[in-house]
Amino acid sequence: MIEESFDPDTDCRLEKVSLDDVSDHIFWTYSKCKPRDMQNLGYISRTSHTLPVSIKLQPEFILQAKLGAGVSSPTTDSGRRHRRTFRSQSSEGGTLEFDISQSLELLNSASESSTTGAVLWQVSPLFAEWVLAPKSVFYNLFVGGNVNVIELGAGTSGVLASAFSLFMFLSQSGLYVATDQEHLLPLLRKNVKRNLGSVRQTIEQITHASDPPLYNSLTMQEDLRTLPTKSLHRKQRQTPARQQQPQCPQIEVLELDWERARSSTAYIRSVLYPNTDETDEFDIVIACDTVYNDFLVPPFVETLNTVASNRTHILIAMQMRSHEVQEEFLTEALSNDLNVWYVLPEHLSDSMKEGFAIYYIRKNINT
Ligand SMILES: C[S@@+](CC[C@H](N)C(=O)[O-])C[C@H]1O[C@@H](n2cnc3c(N)ncnc32)[C@H](O)[C@@H]1O
Known part of the structure; x- marks a missing residue:
């Protein structure tokens, strides 16, 4: 559960966007953060069946992970067995x-x-790498433990679910729900399952010096779809993460169709909490490259409103490929009880300073 210490209005890295200045904001962002050559629209490859993806972890992340795991001295011994993955x-x-x-x-x-x-889009690995940097605006939202995250329009790569499972491995808590349309889910599950093994090995690398290793009893969940139950979540909320038995990350891969926002969200809640009407809120909603088609803007905004509570932090990362669609999205969000802040480009990683935009959104935070 995230502490309520994150105040977007006082964070100098964020700039509030209002309905009156959407046009100016769009003009400014497209002038200042001119998109790069957009010939490939933003996908990484549309000819490769398999794609290697590297996500850099900052020294500060490694250090914090070691300290959090009780590793007393830094180690440079990465172990031959895991060299391929970390x-x-x-x-x-x-x-x-x-x-x-x-x-x-x-x-x-x-x-x-x-x-x-069906393919991976550039903004996802860039966003994952940026969030995993301890100096990034949103890093602290993920590290508190017991954080429930839902991703909209995840596609099939599972890059964000896999990368952010690092936070769950390290805190021994939390839930990540990766969603998209049903026909994409089998490949999404396959990718998440495969790459969770890499993340686990990374954790073993980071915590290599601990004796015995804190995480060596972790096992990969065979059936990613059926793990969490309400009672498990309640227990997590009530128990400090470090006192729990080591667990594998709880990652769900589920259908959520924005054009059926209410019924899809109800379905997800029924899977997560099968035996009760009571549900936990999502702490964070993430969506990468989901603002690209004007037809999808209203259902996507409705989905944000349906999935999020007043406490939920909504993080939207987008490739700036159409100022019309971006403006429509902001206008639709601001007209539907959502408050929007823009992450100033100087606080993004160098790879994201041009051609990408990140928005932080809250429901009715000031009303
Ligand atoms: C440009 S892709 C981005 C995929 C992924 N987030 C990434 O960055 O690689 C847009 C995603 O939005 C999803 N999407 C489009 N319409 C949707 C809908 N009605 N409901 C749910 N997801 C939808 C697509 O299936 C696709 O996965």
């Missing part, structure tokens, strides 16, 4: 490496359902 360079941080399967068949099919999620 490279630690002493005080230079490390790299989390994933292998992603893409579905070129689906991408090139004439399916009436969305096909964009």
Whole structure:
């Protein structure tokens, strides 16, 4: 559960956007953060069936992870067994490496359902790497333990679920629900399952010096769809993370169709909390590259409103490819009881300063 210490109005890295200044804001962002060459629209590859993805971990992250895990002295011994998935360079941080399967068949099919999620889009790994940097605006939202996250429009890569499972491994708590349309879920599950193994090995690397290793009893959940139950969540909320038995990250891969926001959200809650009407709120909603089609803007905004509570932190990362769609999104959000803040580009990573925008959104925080 996230402490209520994050105040977007006093955070100098965020700038509030209001209905009156949406047009100016869009003009300013497109002038100042001119999108890069957009020839490939923002996908990484539409010809590779498998894609290697590297996510850099800052030295500060490694240090905090070691301290959190009770590792007393830094180690440079990364262990030969895990060299493929995690490279630690002493005080230079490390790299989390994933292998992603893409579905070129689906991408090139004439399916009436969305096909964009069949491949990985640039903003997701950039966003994951940025959030995992302890100096980033939102890092502290993820590290408190017992954090419930839901991702909208996750696609099939599972990059964010896999990367942010680091926080769950380290806190031994939390829930991550990756959602998209139903036809994308089997590949999403497969990618998450495969890359969770890499994350676990990374954790073992980070905590290598502990004796015995704190996390060596972690096992990968075989069935990613059926783990969490209400009673488990309640127990987590009530018990300090460090006193619990080590657990594998609780990652759900579930259907959530924005055009059926209410019934889809009800379905998700019924899966997460099968035996009761009581549910925990989501602490964080994440969506990467989900603002790209004007037709989808109203259902997407409705979904944000349906999934989030007044306490929920909503993080939207987008590739700036259409100022019209971006403006429509902001206008729709601001007209529907959502408050919006823009992350000033100087606080983004160098790779995101041009051509990407990140918004922080809350429901009715000031009313
Ligand atoms: C550009 S892709 C981004 C995928 C992923 N987030 C990434 O960054 O690689 C847009 C995503 O939005 C999803 N999407 C489109 N319409 C949707 C809807 N009605 N309900 C749920 N997801 C939808 C697509 O399936 C796709 O996965």
